Amino acid sequence: MSSLHPSATLRPARPSAAATVASTTASLSPGVESHPALGRWYCREYGLGPRKTVRLLARRSAPENRHAAVRFRTASGTAPVEELSFSSGGALAVAGGPRVGLFGGAGRTPGTSDFLRALKAGSAAQQRRDAEEEEEEVDLFGGKLKEKKGKTEENLDDIDADRNINTGGLMAACAAHRSDGKLIAVGTEGGFVRICDANSRATLRTFNSSKHAGGGDRKAIRSVAWLRDGKRVIAGGDDAVVRVWNVSGGMKDGGLGSRDGADITLRGHGDKVTSVKVVSFRKDDQKSKKRARSDGDLVDSFASSDWGQLVVSGSYDHTIRAWDIDSTTERGQDRCVSIMDHGDPIQALLVLPPVGSGVGGSSRSKKASKLDALPLLVSAGGTTLKVWNPLNGSCLGTFPTKHAKTITSLCLLDIPLDALEEGGDDTHQRKRHILTAGLDGLLRIHSASNDDIASGTLPFIHGMQLANPISAVAISRDMSRLAIGTTTGIVAVHQRRRPAAAIAAAPEHKEPRRGTQAYFMRGAHEKPHDPDDYLLPHEKKRRLAEYDVLLRKFRYGDALDAALAKRQPQAVVAVIEELGKRRGLTLALSNRDEDSLDAILSFTTRFINQPEYTPHLVGVAHILCDIYGSLRGQSAAVDELFARLGERVAGECSVQKMLLRLLGQIDFVMAAGEIATAEDQGR
Numbered sequence: 001m002s003s004l005h006p007s008a009t010l011r012p013a014r015p016s017a018a019a020t021v022a023s024t025t026a027s028l029s030p031g032v033e034s035h036p037a038l039g040r041w042y043c044r045e046y047g048l049g050p051r052k053t054v055r056l057l058a059r060r061s062a063p064e065n066r067h068a069a070v071r072f073r074t075a076s077g078t079a080p081v082e083e084l085s086f087s088s089g090g091a092l093a094v095a096g097g098p099r100v101g102l103f104g105g106a107g108r109t110p111g112t113s114d115f116l117r118a119l120k121a122g123s124a125a126q127q128r129r130d131a132e133e134e135e136e137e138v139d140l141f142g143g144k145l146k147e148k149k150g151k152t153e154e155n156l157d158d159i160d161a162d163r164n165i166n167t168g169g170l171m172a173a174c175a176a177h178r179s180d181g182k183l184i185a186v187g188t189e190g191g192f193v194r195i196c197d198a199n200s201r202a203t204l205r206t207f208n209s210s211k212h213a214g215g216g217d218r219k220a221i222r223s224v225a226w227l228r229d230g231k232r233v234i235a236g237g238d239d240a241v242v243r244v245w246n247v248s249g250g251m252k253d254g255g256l257g258s259r260d261g262a263d264i265t266l267r268g269h270g271d272k273v274t275s276v277k278v279v280s281f282r283k284d285d286q287k288s289k290k291r292a293r294s295d296g297d298l299v300d301s302f303a304s305s306d307w308g309q310l311v312v313s314g315s316y317d318h319t320i321r322a323w324d325i326d327s328t329t330e331r332g333q334d335r336c337v338s339i340m341d342h343g344d345p346i347q348a349l350l351v352l353p354p355v356g357s358g359v360g361g362s363s364r365s366k367k368a369s370k371l372d373a374l375p376l377l378v379s380a381g382g383t384t385l386k387v388w389n390p391l392n393g394s395c396l397g398t399f400p401t402k403h404a405k406t407i408t409s410l411c412l413l414d415i416p417l418d419a420l421e422e423g424g425d426d427t428h429q430r431k432r433h434i435l436t437a438g439l440d441g442l443l444r445i446h447s448a449s450n451d452d453i454a455s456g457t458l459p460f461i462h463g464m465q466l467a468n469p470i471s472a473v474a475i476s477r478d479m480s481r482l483a484i485g486t487t488t489g490i491v492a493v494h495q496r497r498r499p500a501a502a503i504a505a506a507p508e509h510k511e512p513r514r515g516t517q518a519y520f521m522r523g524a525h526e527k528p529h530d531p532d533d534y535l536l537p538h539e540k541k542r543r544l545a546e547y548d549v550l551l552r553k554f555r556y557g558d559a560l561d562a563a564l565a566k567r568q569p570q571a572v573v574a575v576i577e578e579l580g581k582r583r584g585l586t587l588a589l590s591n592r593d594e595d596s597l598d599a600i601l602s603f604t605t606r607f608i609n610q611p612e613y614t615p616h617l618v619g620v621a622h623i624l625c626d627i628y629g630s631l632r633g634q635s636a637a638v639d640e641l642f643a644r645l646g647e648r649v650a651g652e653c654s655v656q657k658m659l660l661r662l663l664g665q666i667d668f669v670m671a672a673g674e675i676a677t678a679e680d681q682g683r
Contacts, residue, residue: 039462046494068119068495072159081485083174084474087181095175101161114159119495165196176224185233187221193235207245223276236273242266242313266323271316275349279310279375279390314346322390338393344381350410352376371450380407387453399458405439409473437470556588564599576616589623594635601641609652
């Protein structure tokens with residue numbers, strides 16, 4: 001990616017036998033070291049690192065087995081990206097400005113999604129990015145990016161959102177997918193929480209956090225999260241209150257809830273709430289090997305009483321509060337089970353699930369850590385990270401980072417057991433990594449194993465810098481995509497390369513058999529891959545109506561019969577008008593039997609008195625009388641139709657005479673009035 005740069009530019013030096021190489025920023029934070037093997041892994045897998053290293057490692061892989069990266073600006077322009085959220089199906093939600101953009105996801109294909117098409121291996125976007133990339137240098141200690149002179153474009157991809165969720169004109173401040181990806185909760189600056197369908201974009205429920213339903217201090221909602229059952233959503237904002245709403249509509253246990261309409265209201269913070277998370281834990285860990293999960297993930301038997309959950313909230317009052325929402329107490333203050341003081345305003349929270357089989361990886365050490373069975377909480381305030389035990393509120397460690405400005409976002413990367421093909425140091429293969437992003441544009445990656453936390457260190461692994469301050473960062477649940485949002489409205493997405501085993505196991509795309517409809521329709525719905533592509537307009541050939549086909553064959557009588565069969569007056573009159581222009585109306589009305597004459601006579605009798613059809617049908621009536629007038633008396637049905645036509649014409653003529661008389665009377669009255677006025681003026 002063109003805007004990412006290494007956090008430290010290492011000059012060529014003599015080879016060292018040490019397992020790790022000290023970073024050039026070690027003077028800022030003694031003891032922090034860079035891991036070269038994991039740095040190469042991030043460069044190769046995600047494309048995060050120096051361009052020269054990334055391109056060198058990419059050339060060693062097949063084109064279809066390389067990482068991909070895109071950079072685009074949202075439809076909200078330069079509005080800051082407030083939050084990024086991935087669904088279980090891989091859909092990316094970007095909250096910023098007066099809408100929430102949804103990119104990709106289940107059911108979307110590269111042919112219908114600009115986002116997926118740009119991330120496809122070998123796409124025009126990837127080829128153009130490789131061609132336009134230039135070497136840039138960055139000075140980590142305050143220097144400016146050195147770019148080629150004359151280059152002013154940001155080299156952004158032209159990517160439109162697949163779907164947009166409107167917020168009623170209010171600025172979107174946060175968004176969170178439910179675990180199944182079907183619903184998305186959106187918090188706005190107007191104090192509203194909207195529950196929207198991720199597919200249809202319809203707003204299903206709207207909750208108001210103001211003091212009264214009709215108004216009050218409509219302060220912004222800064223963070224939303226889903227509980228484990230997927231039926232309740234929690235939200236916190238500038239009013240320093242955490243609320244729990246029941247999406248299904250009813251209050252908890254059939255109660256009426258609090259006076260502001262929330263199912264549960266949690267008060268106690270002294271300043272605005274910036275982050276809310278859900279910590280799930282198993283009450284009796286001996287009954288099952290399943291471990292707790294975080295951020296509202298749905299698990300098997302989620303309704304079981306063996307599972308407990310806490311809501312944790314971070315605020316600008318420097319504190320983190322853990323709330324027991326399953327408590328039966330009525331007062332929100334009594335639900336607070338622990339208060340943790342970070343020492344700085346809280347900007348972001350991150351839940352580390354317990355280390356166990358199948359969740360969060362497992363420790364490589366033979367001796368299990370005492371922290372393996374506990375869910376941990378990471379808080380970011382200022383430039384410092386703190387790790388807590390949310391169950392009892394104890395602080396497990398304080399870890400300063402090398403960020404120069406405030407940390408704004410956190411996310412967790414769980415590396416699978418076989419992820420590091422060139423891991424080097426065996427002790428890092430199963431460790432979890434914390435990604436920190438800040439207003440200084442730095443993205444820092446730290447090892448977050450329980451052994452490291454117990455030892456009081458979070459070893460620095462890798463880092464890079466963006467040209468703009470980072471406001472949000474998120475990673476998909478399958479760890480395949482990393483999204484980075486900036487304060488200037490730019491979103492960068494890095495897609496991890498596919499493992500060679502996955503490519504070999506993937507089914508081959510079979511081309512449709514020749515001569516079939518699918519074969520001839522190949523590429524019919526393909527969109528232009530490059531802004532410079534010229535799209536030829538292609539309109540589908542209109543299928544002619546039956547009477548149009550007969551007119552082209554000069555079968556005038558059949559064309560008129562086909563129009564009459566459609567029972568559409570406009571079509572019949574249009575055919576009559578066309579026959580008049582071709583001087584074929586007499587031919588079309590001639591040589592008719594009783595049935596065909598019945599149809600045209602019935603139509604003429606019914607619509608001859610309607611003003612829009614009268615000019616055309618009067619001529620038809622004259623021609624019918626001239627052709628079939630001498631045959632009167634041979635068919636009772638035809639005689640009846642002619643009689644009805646005569647009555648309709650006579651009635652219309654009488655109406656016209658009455659209108660003419662009325663018009664004459666009106667003219668007489670108006671003339672008399674004008675004469676009287678003139679006489680009065682003459683006097």
